[in-house]
Amino acid sequence: MHNFQANYDKILKVLKELDFKMDYLHQIRKPKLRDKELIAVDLTSEYMGVDSECQLFRILPAGLSRKIERSVYNRRKRKLFPFRESLRKVLVKRLNTSEYCFIVDSMPLEVCKLSRSSRSKICKEQDYSLPEKGYCASQSSHYYGYKLHPACSARGVIESMGISPTSVHDINYLKDMRQQLSDCVLLGDRGCLSAEYQLNLSESHNIRLEIPMRKNQHNYKE
Structure with missing residues (x-):
């Protein structure tokens, strides 16, 4: 699928099923783009093979690009890596439940x-x-x-x-x-x-x- 919004919506839905929390980092003001939404954007770009942030922000839907600047996105993405990894482990555990x-x-x-x-x-x-x-x-x-x-x-x-x-x-x-x-x-x-x-x-x-x-x-x- 080449529709970024459609892929993003599906990935975000799966992430919400894995964990009810939307924010992981302690921030005084609640960001417009929630932490879990940012992880979903990151995973969607990887799924679609987008390996450049310039390209990502060119194809990012207006509803998402208005919520965050590119420099802030990059900084928060690095900080959220441990939480992204914990979500991956939860998903793997569900998929490999009966595997030996x-x-x-x-x-x-x-x-x-x-x-x-x-x-x-x-x-x-x-x-x-x-x-x-x-x-x-x-x-x-x-x-x-x-x-x-x-x-x-x-x-x-x-x-x-x-x-x-x-x-x-x-x-x-x-x-x-x-x-x-x-x-x-x-x-x-x-x-x-x-x-x-x-x-x-x-x-x-x-x-x-x-x-x-x-x-x-x-x-x-x-």
Whole structure:
């Protein structure tokens, strides 16, 4: 759908069903555009693939654009991220109520093109979060950025996700799975192959890690 107002109305309706609160930030004067309405605008722009604030405010319906200025929108959007994330978790919990099987994998999260990496200033404010150069075997290409580790249900609903440096092996992300999942089956690729991790996940949180075996492994099975 290309109608911003129609998409916005549907998303706002779902958000209202998840939580009755309309405002999350403490403000002396009640804003014209309520906090939940602002989150709905943000989610609608992402759903429609609008990745520029200039473009967003060009297509924003007059009834919404009159309620907030662009600079204020950007500032409030950043402050509302934790509340947006809590709404996402409530929605995921409802959608994945009966799910017991999840798929974990990694994918490249590119910050900029490799040729611009030396000049890029993105995410370089703190030393501990610097992007790195990495290699994606599935795409046979080098990239500059991070690794994204999503865990999704068989229906395609993302249960959890994490970001790591490109130098961190996929298997190390399984440590975080213990805080995010339990009593389920976790499917991974050969990058997660480890008898030690399989045993640890099973004993600590009843997570059965299923990974295809390598052909040169002992007791190989299809």
